[in-house]
Amino acid sequence: MLRKKCSRIRKYDKSIYQLIEDLIETMDAYGGIGLAAPQIGRPLKVLVVRVNDVLMTLVNAEIVHENGSEIDEEGCLSLPLYYGKVERASRVTVKSMAENGKMVKHKAEGILARALQHEIDHTNGVLFTDRLVEGSDLRYVGTDDVEYERSV
Numbered sequence: 001m002l003r004k005k006c007s008r009i010r011k012y013d014k015s016i017y018q019l020i021e022d023l024i025e026t027m028d029a030y031g032g033i034g035l036a037a038p039q040i041g042r043p044l045k046v047l048v049v050r051v052n053d054v055l056m057t058l059v060n061a062e063i064v065h066e067n068g069s070e071i072d073e074e075g076c077l078s079l080p081l082y083y084g085k086v087e088r089a090s091r092v093t094v095k096s097m098a099e100n101g102k103m104v105k106h107k108a109e110g111i112l113a114r115a116l117q118h119e120i121d122h123t124n125g126v127l128f129t130d131r132l133v134e135g136s137d138l139r140y141v142g143t144d145d146v147e148y149e150r151s152v
């Protein structure tokens with residue numbers, strides 16, 4: 001499932017709202033800062049992120065512009081307890097479909113930009129382990145030292 005390229009959504013309907021609710025509930029249950037539909041078994045281009053108490057739900061999200069780059073450690077709720085260094089764009093502009101069907105753009109930087117890039121990767125079947133900085137390994141934190149707050 002995590003390797004599937006997800007389908008685009010044609011329009012918001014009941015099932016999409018339900019899926020968004022399920023994603024938020026699961027993300028919060030594990031204390032993550034983002035979650036994409038394939039992570040709960042649905043190969044659809046739907047994702048949620050919550051950074052600094054701001055919740056974003058994005059449908060058909062794609063990156064249309066990016067600049068800068070930074071390396072930081074990140075984790076994934078689908079690969080619990082593993083962390084690794086990943087290079088991401090510092091700032092991104094993401095396009096997604098609003099409830100009225102129109103395309104809207106969002107600008108993000110810092111941890112929000114990182115979370116969005118991680119989740120959009122999920123909707124394209126890409127995992128953060130595919131993007132580890134050369135020469136860096138996954139770090140296993142052990143079950144006594146859970147650090148889900150950086151997981152997406």
Ligand code: ZN
Nearest residue numbers: 076077078152
């Ligand atoms: Zn993930």
